[in-house]
Amino acid sequence: MTADHTVTITPSVESPVFALGATSTRCQVAGSVTYTATATNTTGITYPLDAASIAGGVTINAATGEVTYPAGWFGTTVITASAAGCNGPLTADHTVTITPSVESPVFTLGATSTRCQGAGSVTYTATATNTTGITYTLDAASIAGGVTINAATGEVTYPAGWFWNYCNYCQCCGL
Structure with missing residues (x-):
């Protein structure tokens, strides 16, 4: 008597890559920007935000990467893409530098x-x-x-x- 057992080999998740690259710059103004990343062999990507940005009132939709900035926020915001999958999760960061608004001359x-x-x-x-x-x-x-x-x-x-x-x-x- 014999029995068969099928093993499915799942490829390892690869590091996520942000569509906007590793860094970007934006002016200080209220608004939303979506920062998306892709990763080969991922079962899903989530987007956490750095603690300092959260403390400053910046929010993120962890499922989509949509970041909402309050009007008074400037400095640095770090969005992390966390790609789940075999031998994961693997992460990548996107750093946004928010420059203060220019005042009238x-x-x-x-x-x-x-x-x-x-x-x-x-x-x-x-x-x-x-x-x-x-x-x-x-x-x-x-x-x-x-x-x-x-x-x-x-x-x-x-x-x-x-x-x-x-x-x-x-x-x-x-x-």
């Missing part, structure tokens, strides 16, 4: 200033909290009249005959 001289007519240069500087750079521009009428600006420094050069109101703008970059 403010000119050092205030919103307006006065100068006498004549050739010369004046540097108009502005500051903005959390910016990584400020770019300066002029209005079209000033440019047409021969006024120039250094976009990186805010230095405005006036031709000798120029007189008029002009606008000096600055734009802040957050990333």
Whole structure:
């Protein structure tokens, strides 16, 4: 008499890989982002979140990887993909750097200033909290009249005959 016994060999789960890679950056703002991962031979992937993010009010749907950020959260959030399966679970992390929001620029001289007519240069500087750079521009009428600006420094050069109101703008970059 004989008996058969069938053995099914299940391949080992492989490490999960995030669709967005190992890192990403986002601006500080309330909202949701889904971070998905795949893993060969997995029986399912769950997504835990780091303790500091949870303490800061960040939440995650452990089944889908959808992370919801509160408006005030910035810093680092770590999402882990945990792939279940034979010889598992295996994990991979995705680190999100949340940069603080850039505030509106403010000119050092205030919103307006006065100068006498004549050739010369004046540097108009502005500051903005959390910016990584400020770019300066002029209005079209000033440019047409021969006024120039250094976009990186805010230095405005006036031709000798120029007189008029002009606008000096600055734009802040957050990333």
